[in-house]
Amino acid sequence: MVIQEVRAFNRFYTNLIGALDYSKHLYTPYTLTESRVLYELAHSPRTDAADLRVELSLDAGYLSRLLGKFERDGLVERARSQEDTRRQRITLTGRGREAATLLDERSREAVGVLVSRVPAEERERLVAALRTVREALAPGRAAGAEGPVLREPAPGELGWTVARHGALYAAEYGWNTEFEGHVARIVGDFARDRDPERERMWIAELDGRPVGSVMCVRDEAEEGTARLRLLLVEPEARGHGIGERLVRSVVEFARERGYRDLVLWTNDVLGGARRIYQRAGFTLVAEESHHSYGVDLVGQDWRLGLGGREAVPG
Template sequence: MTTHPALVEEIRSASRTMVRELGFMRATLAATDYSPSAVHALLEIEAHLALTAAQLVQLLDLDKSSVSRMVAKLIKAGELVESADSDGRVKRLQLTKQGRRTVAAIHAYGRTQVQTALEHLNPSQQQAVAQGLAAYAHALNAHRTGEGKAPGNPVEISAGYRPGVVGRVTEMHAAFYARHSGFGQFFESKVASGIAEFVGRLDQPCNNLWVATMNDRIVGSIAIDGQDLGNNQAHLRWFILDDGCRGGGVGRQLLREAVEFCDRFGFEAIELATFKGLDAARRLYEAAGFELTHEHQGSQWGSVVTEQQFTRRRGGASHPVKL
């Protein structure tokens, strides 16, 4: 896969800024008297409860002599204690009581750094930072160690009503379509009233709602309304993702849940309404068997857009009309 050079340079520039702002250019780190590598060693030993010097070499990607000198200094400073196993061949490093206090102070310092920075971002940006940094960190590690793909998606998918879903689904729609299509108050009000009315009908077996959550925050949604179209047709509605989750497979998971629900229920067709230009969403729809069946220009949402209808028929392809 080819990565655009401008994106590479943007990430490199951001990485240099982070290194400076987090203090890694200084001789000591996290308000301690220790180097960045020593601070990382203490944190890894705390996380693993005990480590050998050889394991630290692998974890920190440092040479053996550097780790040996660093460990000797930390033992002399009273932060670590070294103990041998029963046959005396393996020596494990553990934190002393002083070391545990030092690590607690490092954690407090680090949390304050992160919390203070995150206060300058909105919740969606915070989620994007958390997800993006985790994926990038894993990718860097995978390149060095030869490991495989990134770990499983931290996003959870659940069905049914969830407190806050009406407001959050409305917020995601309003924010996205204000940027993409210039929609304003009228569109947001329509979304709010529509989703509020729909959740009151979730007790009907033909209706369902799925939300994606990350750290207990709703970051995506999709719904199947089995009542409003009639003729044994399902209406796919309120399919939206938070900016931080786009491109991570969450949309595909949500769409799969909705389509499989419709197939189990026995709907003859699924219809959805969307707008031209949402290419990533269109690729998902078409991969799931939807076809474009109608499009026209409209201004009912506050600006002129090309409205589109996609249809997925049970047991076979749709038959799109000529546009």
């Protein structure tokens, strides 16, 4: 009985996925497998070719040919891993990130259309059923146990970042709306003037919803220096290592883009974030008392040398 039901579900779901065929209905030039590779490169911290092959269960020769095609199309760059020269590190270019973001947006739209057919009162039951299937077929791994996904922000999530910074810092530290306005200006500048080759923002997603953010931007006052901004992790998502992964993503991105230094400004009351910065190798270089956001604070400047050479803008 169980086998019959699983096989019936497989047939049903295969037909359903066929209705969302990437090349025909998402209006992209990529096959489903190519789209999966782009998705992994955009969202997974493991970007070695060997890790991709294992994660996606792909033949090594086929993956190599696919990556070669991506490289010729200007979507990826391939280089030897700094940690292990036997491994090949794959990095999305600015054009590759744009392609992955477009695929993600269109996939979300397609699934949104599919889910819109489900009555609103039935959607919670649908989500619970999907989570039950995942948990039952992967015993010992609860939904979300594979860890968060890091990705670029989807439409609406720049606003989410502003709102969550304002709400969390008010609840946890008593800061007023001056801080939310400060965050809104940072996000607005990023949305308006971002250089996709040298600046990036990450959203941490857990169980299908955003739970964290961070940003890497050029430091306007110091040539060859990047600035880490807007690190945030929702209280209920803490303990998954999300903060460390977000900061590590910024460090790796800044190093790959050829920045010499990475800097950040924070306040001494943010003890959890400060410990993450210290573990990542940042050094405290200056402190200064100030009154901002309705409270007295001690601002701190932190710096991490990357040993890089400023990248030539592409």
